[in-house]
Amino acid sequence: MLFNILRKKNYFIEKDFIELKNSVEEIIKVFEKYKDMRKNSRGYIKEMKRFLEEINITIKEKKLTEKELINLDDLTKTYFNFHDNSLSEYGVYDKDDLEKTNIANREITVVIERFKKILYKITEKVMYHMI
Template structure:
């Protein structure tokens, strides 16, 4: 249908989704690294792991359904309203070690920006192909 051209573009799955997978894995890794410093870190990690499982399934099957592509258009709104806003607001704090706090938050910020950038790139492609 409206997304056939997009679905048939192998590089959409193989390049962008691999980059998305890597960014989510990076974000999980950084949050796990500093989870002892963050509030409710396990909830963030579990949510990201669920999202990562969906990405891996898409990559394994080498296809994505029309419904999933359409949902990507709303992913930032729906996903981030529930989880993403809190991910972007996620930070850690160690009152006894401010240097460690700054270092951890810098690493987390870099991972969050990478994640947001690739997700934005994918949703922009979907929006473009839906017009």
């Protein structure tokens, strides 16, 4: 099976997954910091915490399971395809404080771009070895 091949050939790269874990933790902190500025923040935070748990399991076991591979692939497809529930469209707004809105959205953009970069890096490595 593909996952055994990936594990046997040592394509699991702990450093990348630790970077991914740190990135997700950073997103959660920023989303929680500005959660009152967006109505559906709780759903995003819950999803990121669930994903963080899966990353922690992957790091602990030092292997990619089918669930993690599917999740990584799904995340790249759904979180960054510019639809209403994607991270690419995540932003906050405070009509009474535009300065706070701008600061918050810049901070959110930085953490999402970092997450996107590491997620794509891992997904590309995995997909390359699947072919």
